Amino acid sequence: MKTVRILPLFALTALALAACSPKAQNEVAEAANAVEADANATTAEAVSDTDAALGAAESRIDKAGDVLGNKADRVADKTGAALKDLGNEIQE
Template sequence: MKKLVAVAATFTLGAMLAACSPAAQNETAEAADQISADANATMGAAVNDTDAAADRAFGSAEATMDNAGAALDNAAGDARDATGAALKDAGNAIEQ
């Protein structure tokens, strides 16, 4: 927000100085170019930071889903084994 205000103020100042000498106009144009370059660099860095944060968040979510899937798989295997053992015990009890 501060950068936006600074850019707006610079362009307003530039418009006010437009009636000045060519040297002042050149200096104003150079200052406006520098501010634009700084704003673009800041926005580029913000985009890169946001992309990196999103990649980390998606990686973390993927790992959590993988861990949950493995836990469910283990629980299903344990339930299968317990059911098999119970059926064996029941069969042995009937046999006796």
């Protein structure tokens, strides 16, 4: 987050030093490159963390779906058996 706040400051600094010596211009360019590299690394880490969190959530949702599916199957089996028993009693 700090990187995002610093980027406009570096852009302003780069504009202010544009008329300066080549050495100053090189230093500004190196600083801008360092900020860019830091921003890219931070973004990559955020993407990785988000992917990990979404993967964990997906796994939990899959497990919950499996549990619900198993319970629904058991209820269906019991309901089918109860209806069969009821049909047999009605026929008698």
